[in-house]
Amino acid sequence: MSEIAITQTLGQNSDSNKIENLPKITSFLLPKEYELLPNASELFELEFAFYEYKFLLKSEIIERGAFFKTVDGIPTQHYIICSNNNPLVWKGRSEVTKSYFKEGNFSTGYATHGLFPYRGKFHPQLIKGILNILKVKPGDTILDPMCGSGTLNVEAAIIGIDSIGIEKSPFCTLMSKVKYESLKVFTEQLSRVETEINENYKILMSKKTLPDNFKLDDRFNVEKSITLLAFLDAMGYARRCSKGIDILFPTVLKRYIAQIDSFVHARDKLNLKIGKARFEIADARNLPLGNKKVDAIVTSPPYSFAIDYVDNDRPQLEYLGYDTSKLRDEMIGLKGKTKKEKLANYFNDMNMVLSEMSRVLNIGKYAVIIIGSNDIQTGGIRLETKVEEMALENEFVLDQKIVKPIKGIQNTMRDEYILFFRKV
Ligand SMILES: C[S@@+](CC[C@H](N)C(=O)[O-])C[C@H]1O[C@@H](n2cnc3c(N)ncnc32)[C@H](O)[C@@H]1O
Secondary structure (H helix, E strand, O other): OOHHHHHHHOOOOOHHHOHHHOOOOHHHHOOOOEEEOOOOOOHHHHHHHHHHHHHOOHHHHHHHOOOEEEEOOEEOHHHHHHHOOOHHHOOOOOHHHHHHHHHOOOOOOOOOOOOOOOOOOOOHHHHHHHHHHOOOOEOEEEEEOOOOOOHHHHHHHHOOOEEEEEEOOHHHHHHHHHHHHHHHOOHHHHHHHHHOHHHHHHHHHOOOOOOHHHOOOOOOOHHHHHHHHHHHHHHHHHHHOOOOHHHHHHHHHHHHHHHHHHHHHHHHHHOOOOOOEEEEEOOOOOOOOOOOOEEEEEEOOOOOOOOOHHHHOHHHHHHOOOOHHHHHHHOOOOOOOOHHHHHHHHHHHHHHHHHHHHHHEEEEEEEEEEEOOOHHHHOOOOHHHHHHHHHHHOOEEEEEEEEEEOOOOOOOOOEEEEEEEEEO
16 A cells, blocks of 8 residues: 555544544454454554454354454453453452452453462463464364463363363362363352352361362362362462451352352353363373374463462462472473573473474464563573474474563563464
C-alpha cells in the first residue's frame, strides 16, 4: 500500500483528526461486529485477538475464542464462563486482592484455575489463544511435559480437547488432577464437600503426614482431593500470614467450592463437553510416550533457576510423604553448586527435553515454548535464544515469536517469549 493510501485509510486530513472523532485502534484491526473483552488492551492481547479473528469462524470464536466478549451481539462462551463468578469467591478478601482478581477475571481467575495459586503458572487465557492459533480440534491429543498446575490441560478440557500432563513433582500432579477433575463434578458432590468440612479437618490435622483415608489410590476421589488441596493451600497460606490453619482452611475450601460451582453452572448452561485428561508423575527428559503420539505441545519449562519449585512446595510435599532431596535431583534447573554448573546442567536437561518433545510430536505439528530470561541470574545469557538454538538441532524450525510483557514491579524479568516451533 502506498503512503498516500495508508494515510487515507487511517483517515488523516479528514474529520477523524478531531478529538471527538478519533478512531479506536481496534477499528483498524477488527470489523465492528467483533467486540473485545473489557481487559483486552495490551499489544500481545490485540495480536492474539487479531489471530483468532483471522483463524476462526464466527461460530468458533463464540465457542472457543479467548479475547472476545461478543460476536454479532452473541456473548462468547469464554465471556459467559468468566462472568459467572459466585460472590463467595471474593468474600473476606481485602479490597486490593478483590480488585486484582476482578481485573484478572477474564484472563486468570476463571474456571478452576484459581484453586491453589501455583507460582509460575501459565496465563490461562493466553493458552486458549495459543490453542486457537494452533487450530487444535476435538480428536487431537495435546501434551504439556512439565504441566505444573495443569493450566494447559484445564484449558484444553474446557474446549473439548484431550490432553496429557507430565510432571515430576507429585504435588503438582495432584493439583493438576484436582483442577481438571473439578471441571466434571456435580453440585451434590460439592454440597457433600461442604457438609464434611469439620469432620475432614479433624482427620487431616490428626497426623503430621497424610492420613490413610486421604491417600489417593487409582480410583481418584474428587471430593477428598478438593478438600485435601484446600488444606494444603491453607497450610502454605498460614505460613505467610498471622491466621491459623483452623481459620484459613474452611475459608479456602468454601472459596474453592464457590469457584467450582460457578464453573459447573456455566458448563451445564453451555452444555460443554469436557475433554479427557490424564496425568503422570514422570520426567520430561524421558517421556513415557511412544513416537509421534501427540498433535501439539504447549509448555513452559523452569526459567533456569528463577524459582526453586521444591523449596516452594516443601511443606506440602513433606505432608504428602515425599522425599524432597531425591526430587530435587530430578528437577530441571535445581542441580549444581555454582551458577556456572547450574546453567550447564540446565541446558543439558533442556536439550534432552527438546529431543523428547521432537520424538513424541507428529511431523508438521507445533511445540510452543513459553520462556523468559532473568539476566541477573543467567549472567546475561538469554534463555529464549539458547532454546531456539537447541530446538533447531532437534528437528524444529521457528515459525513465530510473540513477546508478552510480565507485569509487576517485583519481577526482575520484563518479558516472556512465546516461541512457535514446527516439527520438520
Ligand atoms: C514454569 S513451571 C510450569 C507451570 C505450568 N505451565 C502451569 O501452568 O502451572 C515448570 C514446571 O516444570 C516442572 N519440572 C521440573 N523438572 C521437571 C522434570 N524433570 N520433568 C517434568 N517436570 C519438571 C516443575 O515442577 C514445574 O512445575
